[in-house]
Amino acid sequence: MDTFAALAHGMAVAVQPMNLLYALIGVFLGTAVGVLPGIGPALTVALLLPVTYKLDPGGSLIMFAGIYYGGMYGGSTTAILINTPGESASMATALEGNKMAKAGRGGPALATSAIGSFVAGTIATIGLAFLAPWLVDFAVRFGPEDYFALMCVAFVTVSATFGDSPIRGLTSLFIGLTLGLVGIDKLTGQARLAFGVPELLDGVEVTTLAVGLFALGEALYVASRRHHSEEKLEPVRGSLWMTKEDWKRSWKPWLRGTMFGFPIGALPAGGAEIPTFLSYSTEKRLTKYPEEFGKGAIEGVAGPEAANNASAAGTLVPLLTLGLPTSATAAMMLAGFQQYGLNPGPLLFAERPDLVWGLIASLFIANVMLLVLNLPLVGLWVRLLAIPQPWLYAGILVFATMGTIAAKPSIVELSMLAGFGVLGFLMRRFDFPIAPVVVGLILGPIAESQLRRALAISLGDPMTLLQSPISATLLALALIALLAPFVLKGMGRFKANED
Amino acid sequence: MINDVRMSLENALMFQFPARLFGAAVALTLVAATPSFAQQLELKLMAPAAPGGGWDQTARSMQQALVAAGVARSVQVTNVPGAGGSVGIAQFVNGAKGDGNQLMVNGFVMVGALAMNKSPVTLEQVTPIARLTEEIQVIVVPANSPIKTAQDLAAAVKADIAKVTFAGGSAGGVDHVMAALFAGAVGADAKKINYIPFSGGGESLAAILGAKVTAGISGLSEYDGQIKSGKLRAIGVTSEKRIPGSDIPTFKEQGIDLVIANWRSVVAPPGITPEQRKTLSDAVEKMVKSDAWKEILKQKGWEDAYLGGDDFADFLKKETVRVTDVLRSVGLVKS
Amino acid sequence: MTAGDPVQPRRRVDRAGIVIAALLAGLAAVLVWDARGLQSTAMYGMGPEAMPVVIASGLALLAIGNFIEALRGNLPARESADPVPVVLILVGLALLIGIIGFGGGFILATSALFVTTSAAFGRRAIVVDSIIAIVMSTLIYLAFDRLLTLSLPTGPLERLL
Numbered sequence: 001m002d003t004f005a006a007l008a009h010g011m012a013v014a015v016q017p018m019n020l021l022y023a024l025i026g027v028f029l030g031t032a033v034g035v036l037p038g039i040g041p042a043l044t045v046a047l048l049l050p051v052t053y054k055l056d057p058g059g060s061l062i063m064f065a066g067i068y069y070g071g072m073y074g075g076s077t078t079a080i081l082i083n084t085p086g087e088s089a090s091m092a093t094a095l096e097g098n099k100m101a102k103a104g105r106g107g108p109a110l111a112t113s114a115i116g117s118f119v120a121g122t123i124a125t126i127g128l129a130f131l132a133p134w135l136v137d138f139a140v141r142f143g144p145e146d147y148f149a150l151m152c153v154a155f156v157t158v159s160a161t162f163g164d165s166p167i168r169g170l171t172s173l174f175i176g177l178t179l180g181l182v183g184i185d186k187l188t189g190q191a192r193l194a195f196g197v198p199e200l201l202d203g204v205e206v207t208t209l210a211v212g213l214f215a216l217g218e219a220l221y222v223a224s225r226r227h228h229s230e231e232k233l234e235p236v237r238g239s240l241w242m243t244k245e246d247w248k249r250s251w252k253p254w255l256r257g258t259m260f261g262f263p264i265g266a267l268p269a270g271g272a273e274i275p276t277f278l279s280y281s282t283e284k285r286l287t288k289y290p291e292e293f294g295k296g297a298i299e300g301v302a303g304p305e306a307a308n309n310a311s312a313a314g315t316l317v318p319l320l321t322l323g324l325p326t327s328a329t330a331a332m333m334l335a336g337f338q339q340y341g342l343n344p345g346p347l348l349f350a351e352r353p354d355l356v357w358g359l360i361a362s363l364f365i366a367n368v369m370l371l372v373l374n375l376p377l378v379g380l381w382v383r384l385l386a387i388p389q390p391w392l393y394a395g396i397l398v399f400a401t402m403g404t405i406a407a408k409p410s411i412v413e414l415s416m417l418a419g420f421g422v423l424g425f426l427m428r429r430f431d432f433p434i435a436p437v438v439v440g441l442i443l444g445p446i447a448e449s450q451l452r453r454a455l456a457i458s459l460g461d462p463m464t465l466l467q468s469p470i471s472a473t474l475l476a477l478a479l480i481a482l483l484a485p486f487v488l489k490g491m492g493r494f495k496a497n498e499d
Numbered sequence: 500m501i502n503d504v505r506m507s508l509e510n511a512l513m514f515q516f517p518a519r520l521f522g523a524a525v526a527l528t529l530v531a532a533t534p535s536f537a538q539q540l541e542l543k544l545m546a547p548a549a550p551g552g553g554w555d556q557t558a559r560s561m562q563q564a565l566v567a568a569g570v571a572r573s574v575q576v577t578n579v580p581g582a583g584g585s586v587g588i589a590q591f592v593n594g595a596k597g598d599g600n601q602l603m604v605n606g607f608v609m610v611g612a613l614a615m616n617k618s619p620v621t622l623e624q625v626t627p628i629a630r631l632t633e634e635i636q637v638i639v640v641p642a643n644s645p646i647k648t649a650q651d652l653a654a655a656v657k658a659d660i661a662k663v664t665f666a667g668g669s670a671g672g673v674d675h676v677m678a679a680l681f682a683g684a685v686g687a688d689a690k691k692i693n694y695i696p697f698s699g700g701g702e703s704l705a706a707i708l709g710a711k712v713t714a715g716i717s718g719l720s721e722y723d724g725q726i727k728s729g730k731l732r733a734i735g736v737t738s739e740k741r742i743p744g745s746d747i748p749t750f751k752e753q754g755i756d757l758v759i760a761n762w763r764s765v766v767a768p769p770g771i772t773p774e775q776r777k778t779l780s781d782a783v784e785k786m787v788k789s790d791a792w793k794e795i796l797k798q799k800g801w802e803d804a805y806l807g808g809d810d811f812a813d814f815l816k817k818e819t820v821r822v823t824d825v826l827r828s829v830g831l832v833k834s
Numbered sequence: 835m836t837a838g839d840p841v842q843p844r845r846r847v848d849r850a851g852i853v854i855a856a857l858l859a860g861l862a863a864v865l866v867w868d869a870r871g872l873q874s875t876a877m878y879g880m881g882p883e884a885m886p887v888v889i890a891s892g893l894a895l896l897a898i899g900n901f902i903e904a905l906r907g908n909l910p911a912r913e914s915a916d917p918v919p920v921v922l923i924l925v926g927l928a929l930l931i932g933i934i935g936f937g938g939g940f941i942l943a944t945s946a947l948f949v950t951t952s953a954a955f956g957r958r959a960i961v962v963d964s965i966i967a968i969v970m971s972t973l974i975y976l977a978f979d980r981l982l983t984l985s986l987p988t989g990p991l992e993r994l995l
Contacts, residue, residue: 143711144695167899171858174896177889178861184582185872185882187696189615189670189831192886193868198589201582201616216927223919223954268705269698322708322725390955391966394948397923398971401930401947406978408580409987411935418927425920430850431910448885453695455879457664457711661878693878830873 006353007129010361013354019062023362023369026063030070031373035078062362069366072312073117073374076305080109081381082396084215088206089272089308091438092280094214096293096300103296106382107240112250112298113305114374115242119251120258120306121367124313127262128320129360136321139266144453145464147269149474151447154274156481157281158443163294163433172432175423176440179204186449187456199412208404209441212417213434215400217424219393224425240379250302253283257306265314269450272311273442279303313363320356540571540782543595545603546578547587554584557631557763558604560795561786568789570782583612589620595768599775602628602783606763610822611671614832622819626767626776627812629783632796633760633804635738636677637719637747639731641710649735649753652714653685660691666703667716670696671831673761674716677737679825684750684757689828707731718761719747720800762804762818764811780807851904858897865890919954926950939989944971 013019072089079090080097093113100109127135142150162169182193183203194200242250260275260282283299284290293300387395404417427434458464466472542565546558555578562574579587584605595601603625613621640646646655656663660682667674675696679689695712697703704722707715708730715722715731719742725731726747735750736742737759750757767779786792787805796803806814826832869886903909926947933943948967949960957963968991976995978986986992 140705140709143706143709167896167903170892171896171900174858174889174892175861178865178893181865181886181889184616185670186698187670188882190872190882191616192872192882193865198582198586198616198618201585202580219951220920220923223923223951224915224917225913226919226956227914227916269702318705322704322730388957390952390957390963393955394951394963394967395970397926397951398944398948398967398974401927401944402974405934405940405944406986409934410579410581410586411931414927414931414934418924418931421927422924429912429915430854431912444885444889449698452880453697456693456695458879459661459693460879 003129006357007361009354010357010359011364013358014062014361014365019059019362020365020369022059022063023066023365024373026066027070027073027366027369027373028066030067031074031077031370032070034071034074061359062365065359065362065366066369069117069121069309069312069363069370072309073114073370076113076117076308077110077374077381078399080113080301081106081384082215082392082399083218084396084400085207085210088210088438088442089276089311091210091214091273091435092276092304093301093308095280095435096297099294099296100298100301101382101385105296105298106385107378108242108246108298109296109301110378110381111242111375112246112302114371114378116250116254116257116302116306117309118367118371119254120261120308120310121313122364123255123258124262124265124310125360125363125367128313128316128363132317132321135263135266135317139268139270139318140322142267142269142470143468144450144457145468146470146474147267147450148447148454149465149468149471149478150264150267150270150274151443151450152478153474153481154277154443155447156478157278158436158439159281162436163431165431168432169436172427172434172436173440176437176442177444178440179209179437180441180444180448186445187452197412199410203445204416204441205408205413206438206442208408208413208417209420210438211400211403212420213424213427213437215396216417216421217428217434219397220421220425221428222393224429240382246298249287249289249298252286253279253299253303254306256282256286257303257308258310261307261310261312262314265311266317267314268318269446270311270314271446272308275307275311276304277439279307316363320359540565540778541600542571542574542782543598543601544574544576545587545591545595545601546576547584547591547603547605547609548578548580554604554606554763557606560792561602561604561631561765564786564789564792564795565782567791568786570785570789582616584609585612585616585618585620588613588622588625589618592620592624592769597770598768599771599778601768602765602779603767604763604765607673607761607818607822610819611673611676611826611831614823614826615671622766622815624769626769626771627815628765628767628776628780628807629787630762630764630804630806630811630814631783631787632801633762634718634720634802635736635742636673636759636761637717637722637726637733637736638677638681639707639715639717639722639726639733640713641707642730642732644710644713644732646714646734647732649748649750649755652681652734653755655713656682656685656687660687661693663693663714664712665692665694665714665716666697666706666712667694668696668703669698670694671826672696673759675829675831676822676825677716677757677759679829680759681750681755681757683825683828684755689825690830692829694829760802760804764815783807846907848904848907848909851900851909855897855901855904858893858900862890862893862897865893922950922954926954933989934987937987937989939992940975940986941968941971941991942989943987944974 014023072087075085075087075090076093076097079085079094080101083094083098085091085094097109097113100106158173159166159169162172178193180203182200184191184194184201191201257275257279260278261272264270264275264278265272280300280303283297283303284293287293287297287299289297289299385392401414401417404413423437424434427437454464455462464471465475544558544562546555548554555576558576562576565571565574579590581587587603588605588609591601591603595603605622610622612618638649638652640652646652652663665674665678667678669675675694678692678694682692683689695706697706703715703717704725706712708725714734719733719736722731722733726733733747735753735755735757736745736747737757738749739751739758741747741749741752765783767776771779784805784807787803793803795801823832865886869883869890872881872883872886926949929946929950930943933939933946945964945967948970949963952963953960972991972995975986975992979992979995
């Protein structure tokens, strides 16, 4: 009951007209900057927070929440429209979303992403309000061996992004794993595959790879095929809005995505990428329209987008209850509190409940605002695709390189971006799937360092992976997921023989 | 890392936007007061890290304080990220040689990073100006751990060093160096420490709270909330003397010779004239004494650790030797 | 896939496929060579050289797999590609990198990329495109510099602003 009362109080603050205006400004600014690839929600907040500094605490927190969630929306908008994921968590969205946009279904893709984010954000924020203390106990119990087991589950499900040929899918994945090795080894500080180039010591930036492979590679590929047929992009084919059918196909992925995103986001090393991949592959398995996957299936947008936003709310669980900033974005949240000389953590709920609940309430408000702001914009965004092709692609390339120029203006980084563009072009030309490369880059290093941490703690005893109940359960799940397709196939054959 | 992001934010919060207006206003009023000084200096200040990092935030704070105190007419911050500052210092040493209007922020982490990355450029090449701030380090254990004091931990380390796992930040960083120093100070073989690097303060904190590791090492401010709420037990801090108002004992008073701090400093390019060096040193000293700088330190909870001139040059030399020795002893640097 | 398909009699060795297989094998060799230079300084558990070796083994197996596919001619059919626009865009990227590298600044660099890409997609109005590009990148530069206080690379044009 206390929770309800506290939340109601927070809401009362949040719905004052001035605060609503702050929320609107926040989500607008957040969306505007969040669309830049390489400039994710964390940097967006960092750069725009000065604006909030001059406001009163309530208004400031609300604008802050708006910027934060707005940044996340912005990332998916570019992923869908121009195949340029603004951050690594929007990568799964780009897979199906951009295909939809090319087929003239950008409107429904943007809509399902906006509404899905709203649904997931709302549910996850409710979860944050009511489940946080319980969930955090569970989250802290996750040790390195358990994270490694979680990675194994993720690796098994990655095959959903492989396309038709397992060999070519695995080839892409291993290229990604190789890229993941580049740089200083986290556990011993030794350089791997850096070839004496200092800029390589920090490793390959996920956004550089994703933007190079997706946006640059795509532009090169389309340009190389212009002589075949003038590919006319129709911004809108059919309805601009979601049809009844779209709704029917979206609501379950939204909920499932939330179920992946929120708990994994609450894990201190969970992140936003893994739940989006898990969601994508789950939707691919469960869909009634498997033939549409890879060509623009709405489930493949709805699920990952929901997972992405739910995980963002999830990261607030350890932050608010333990003072544990588990992502750069969470660290930004922490900074929001520190404007008022407060350290989130165990004492905060007791000492300053007004601020905690003010923040939670403002998350709800920001979510509503984004929906209000983004749905009318869908029409406008989609019109962007009507820009003549030369300018559209020239703009995309300028846009794609801009993020890198702003974040890391070095010749090496820009050359890598161009190199990944060529790689993306060649992979498209020879029909290798793109996504597994990025997946490998993200998952490989995490899996490796968690495994090595687990083995260091257990002094080299691999049994530690089976002794932890969480890890044992997850490994069993991974094994089942790996074998199930074969077993089911076998059973099907068996049944067919019986008949 | 997390700490860095957090601090940068505060920096972004407090200074970037108002800085231009505020700085302009202050500069205007100060032109009359200290005309020659304020008009001469147009500084370029390099943060050898991405926007948002701790060095970046130190640089931008200096930018604000230098202008606000009327020491410099303008200060331009540039970011050159990469490999713990190795990329930045290389560019600084080669590109700014002899330029009396350039400065670079650096700190403890760079000492280790340069040694580990076999950087061709070293801190011996730059012209030391001043140490600015430092942060005290702490060792914590989970609240229910049988280890109550630093001596308990020392006994555990001596009994079986492999079984005592330390969680902390990146390999070769200040946390890692401190773990090795602790082992050495209690008479164990520093080479055998079981140090587990985590990528961020949050992740290692989780491992400590979940009792996955024996002990955790970090900057004191990062774990302050958990220590005060009783979720973590601080068994010692690395300051010379007890921090005023704190009941955490130092390692020294527990009979363990472990004094270390995560410091940040500012340096000038190689090959500048003694006059240029004096101008820059004076400017930094004036900034450190300004109200604007003191206000910043208070806002960010930084410890003033100003050390100028030759004292700082000595300190930098000693610290480089100490860190390199430790890193060699744990096998991170090959001799 | 099309193996044993009588409608497609020309199942030839795919040369591009052989090159891909060779590249993968080369990559595996580089990994092993690089891992050999690492010292296993980890006292406990796995060293830094273990993972590269595992990945290199995977790459080697995949090289064999791709090689067999190529021998069988099992690669998907490819349509012809026009190299001219690809080269044009790559020239644009090279110009971008070069201009930034030599201190030409953000506006000139991105404008060069814009114009070449636009040309690659069939436009021939270089003057109009240049004007559009310069106006656009100037606005972007101002937004970054003034609103976000993030310094983009500066050159002669930026100093005029």
